[in-house]
Amino acid sequence: MAAEIDVAAEGFHLAFLAGTLGYVALTALAISRFLIRMIHEPRERRRLWQTLVGATVGIMAWSTGMLIILGHRWMDAQGRPVEVGFDVAPLALALALAIGLCVAVFNAGLEGERNVVQAVAMGSGAGAAGLAVYLLAREAMHAPGRFLFDPAMGGVAAFFALVVFGYASLLLHGPERMIRRKRGVAMIQASILGLTVFASMALEFRPDPAVAVPDGLVDRSSLAFMVGAISALCAAITFLFSRIDLASARAEEEKFRHLALHDPLTGLPNRAFLTQSLERMLDAAREEREADGIGHGGAALAVVGIDLDRFKPVNDVQGHAAGDAVLQGIAQRVGAALAPGEVFARTGGDEFVALKSPCAREEAERFARRLHDAIVAPIDWAGSSLGVGASLGIALHPRDGEDAGALLTRVDLALYRAKKEAGGEIVFYDRRMDEASRDRSALAMELRQALARGEFELHYQPQTSLEDGSVIAYEALIRWRHPERGLLAPDGFIPVAESTGLIRDIGAWVLHAACREAAEWTDPVGVAVNVAPVQLAQSDFVELVRDALLACGLEPARLELEVTEASMIADHEQLRAVMIELKALGVRVAMDDYGAGYASLAALRSFPFDKIKIDRGFVESLGRDPQSLAIVRSTLLLGRALSIPVLAEGISSEDGLRFLREEGCTEGQGFLFGRPIDADAVRRRMGMEARPAPSAPLPAPGAFQPAAPEQTGAGQAPAPADPLAEAAPAPPRRAAS
Numbered sequence: 001m002a003a004e005i006d007v008a009a010e011g012f013h014l015a016f017l018a019g020t021l022g023y024v025a026l027t028a029l030a031i032s033r034f035l036i037r038m039i040h041e042p043r044e045r046r047r048l049w050q051t052l053v054g055a056t057v058g059i060m061a062w063s064t065g066m067l068i069i070l071g072h073r074w075m076d077a078q079g080r081p082v083e084v085g086f087d088v089a090p091l092a093l094a095l096a097l098a099i100g101l102c103v104a105v106f107n108a109g110l111e112g113e114r115n116v117v118q119a120v121a122m123g124s125g126a127g128a129a130g131l132a133v134y135l136l137a138r139e140a141m142h143a144p145g146r147f148l149f150d151p152a153m154g155g156v157a158a159f160f161a162l163v164v165f166g167y168a169s170l171l172l173h174g175p176e177r178m179i180r181r182k183r184g185v186a187m188i189q190a191s192i193l194g195l196t197v198f199a200s201m202a203l204e205f206r207p208d209p210a211v212a213v214p215d216g217l218v219d220r221s222s223l224a225f226m227v228g229a230i231s232a233l234c235a236a237i238t239f240l241f242s243r244i245d246l247a248s249a250r251a252e253e254e255k256f257r258h259l260a261l262h263d264p265l266t267g268l269p270n271r272a273f274l275t276q277s278l279e280r281m282l283d284a285a286r287e288e289r290e291a292d293g294i295g296h297g298g299a300a301l302a303v304v305g306i307d308l309d310r311f312k313p314v315n316d317v318q319g320h321a322a323g324d325a326v327l328q329g330i331a332q333r334v335g336a337a338l339a340p341g342e343v344f345a346r347t348g349g350d351e352f353v354a355l356k357s358p359c360a361r362e363e364a365e366r367f368a369r370r371l372h373d374a375i376v377a378p379i380d381w382a383g384s385s386l387g388v389g390a391s392l393g394i395a396l397h398p399r400d401g402e403d404a405g406a407l408l409t410r411v412d413l414a415l416y417r418a419k420k421e422a423g424g425e426i427v428f429y430d431r432r433m434d435e436a437s438r439d440r441s442a443l444a445m446e447l448r449q450a451l452a453r454g455e456f457e458l459h460y461q462p463q464t465s466l467e468d469g470s471v472i473a474y475e476a477l478i479r480w481r482h483p484e485r486g487l488l489a490p491d492g493f494i495p496v497a498e499s500t501g502l503i504r505d506i507g508a509w510v511l512h513a514a515c516r517e518a519a520e521w522t523d524p525v526g527v528a529v530n531v532a533p534v535q536l537a538q539s540d541f542v543e544l545v546r547d548a549l550l551a552c553g554l555e556p557a558r559l560e561l562e563v564t565e566a567s568m569i570a571d572h573e574q575l576r577a578v579m580i581e582l583k584a585l586g587v588r589v590a591m592d593d594y595g596a597g598y599a600s601l602a603a604l605r606s607f608p609f610d611k612i613k614i615d616r617g618f619v620e621s622l623g624r625d626p627q628s629l630a631i632v633r634s635t636l637l638l639g640r641a642l643s644i645p646v647l648a649e650g651i652s653s654e655d656g657l658r659f660l661r662e663e664g665c666t667e668g669q670g671f672l673f674g675r676p677i678d679a680d681a682v683r684r685r686m687g688m689e690a691r692p693a694p695s696a697p698l699p700a701p702g703a704f705q706p707a708a709p710e711q712t713g714a715g716q717a718p719a720p721a722d723p724l725a726e727a728a729p730a731p732p733r734r735a736a737s
Helices: 014-039 043-070 088-109 116-140 151-173 181-201 220-261 271-292 311-318 320-337 361-376 404-420 432-453 494-500 503-520 541-552 565-570 572-585 600-606 616-620 626-642 654-662 679-685
Strands: 145-149 203-207 301-309 342-346 351-356 379-381 384-386 389-397 426-428 456-465 471-482 486-488 526-530 559-563 588-594 611-614 646-648
Touching: 043 088, 043 116, 043 181, 043 220, 088 116, 116 151, 116 181, 151 181, 181 203, 220 271, 271 301, 271 342, 271 351, 271 404, 301 361, 301 404, 311 320, 311 384, 320 342, 320 361, 320 379, 320 384, 351 361, 361 389, 361 426, 389 404, 404 426, 432 471, 432 494, 432 503, 456 503, 456 526, 456 679, 471 503, 494 503, 503 526, 503 541, 503 679, 526 588, 541 559, 541 572, 572 588, 611 616, 611 626, 616 626, 616 654, 626 646, 626 654
Parallel strands: 389 426, 471 526, 526 559, 559 588, 588 611, 611 646
Antiparallel strands: 145 203, 301 351, 301 389, 342 351, 379 384, 456 471, 471 486
16 A cells, blocks of 8 residues: 555544544444434424434534544655645535435334334444445545555445444344443444544555646645534534433423322322322421420321212213313312412322321311312302312321321221211311221121121011002011121121122122012012112123022012112113113112102103102101101102102101101001011011021022022921010111112
């Protein structure tokens, strides 16, 4: 070679070499960062980023190549530096080609799923752009001699451009299992450096005085200025985009952090935010107490649990959009009412928790009342006024608990008491609530055992014709013969069964037991069974009823299922479909506790009921409450207009019976006609013999079989007196409600 490139000798400017190496390092870092950012952009913004990154990579490739070429000192035969001129047109073409090729490669290589071929093609395309710069730069250089190309060095340069650069792209942008970011950055730096060095070494200059140098060329200094300006502009753009990328990444991080700690519907803090805030407040309260040894009026922190009342009817009747509007309105009003040191978080569908620190008992009550007033205020939506109630339970730190878990548990106990006993008011935690909670848990365990041991039994209350006094049906009411507590009324265990889900199996047992007993009666009267809302939600409920009828041999027309308004509110469409299937079987369906709710009229229009049962509260107050009298009278008129029989519950006086007969009521039920009696007492009324043994234990759900024939015999001892018969006239709880 007439002129060799020797970095250690005078053939290369050391300043250019240092600048080029630094530029290569920055180039590799910028490319790798842009590649990572680009693949995580949303699809609608990815095309713009692909174009920007492609253009930046093209400019970097051109600038790097030009810096290497400008750094060379070409020598003549006597070892003197040769002045080289540059034709601007090929250099401009090289710049345009590098940008265009990189933009095309990046836009094509990032479409669809990431795979090996696309990742390698993208890197090889960018390397090919850099290789093209050197080839066109060779055509742009003019000097008294010829610039020849060394194929061996050119092949090595092509290897770095196509293979090494492609592999680096695979490490940065290939399938997830092949991603190695640090190694990818190092490979990009190696590929750029190898390409530039070996592509420059591939050029060989041979002096020839006979070669004429054309006019209009740009000298080395002018070209160096142009390349420096373009490189500086590219570096500035890269720096700007890096800052934008960093700011955008921080914004995205803050956005995700906000989403992780806030409810997307209401914008309120979520459970995770609540947990962090509660721990932080507890730490601050402990430090304050340790510092002064007194605390803040006996309570350094108040935790308030809030559960919305009447929210589900709004959601089900008005639609989810109305429910969302209620939640958003509550969030806005409560947020506006909060003071410093107060937190209000949404922890569930209609559940919230609030924190206040520092806070004494009196302050906690005022705080809870402020929250309550903001929550229950009506909300205007689509021309309607939507309103909900709220039950609130309060626990105080340190009196009620030292840690977050204990406080939240005791808030739940106070909230349970507020919803069940206080009618939606504000209740502070009391230590006796722990005992009640333990009793409920123990009762739930005993209920599961009672299912297996067959400790449940049915009692029956007559439903009477008011025209002739004959019994037309019996309503089945469940009792639990507890081995230690005696015979328990349903009010003592049905709420626990409902809260634990055992009501499904208990309700199934009631249905089968009532059908089996009624099928053996000599009098063909009906049997009424209450159905819980959770039973109606079962997909196989109709099949369960059909199986019970077939297994027991009971005529479908003798079975009447009673549903409450809670069942209708829960799921209109489900209840309608179930009622249609039940009526197709021949089973009758009654609306229980009519008048106790606020959607009864709409329910009568929507559902094909066979009977209306007036709620006992209105019947028992006849003669004392004019409004009850009006409701009963209007219900009887409505029943006649719709041709639906009406049964009055809770008849306990002759005056009430006389009024009902005068108003045209044909059916009644209450203590005036008889208290609930056990199955043997019903059989004796019909002239049948009592059963010789108790009922068998409850089978597993879904495993009910036809009842085996039972032997009866004379001389059966009379059934023991019903322990509830002497009790005060309290309304019996339904069998499965």
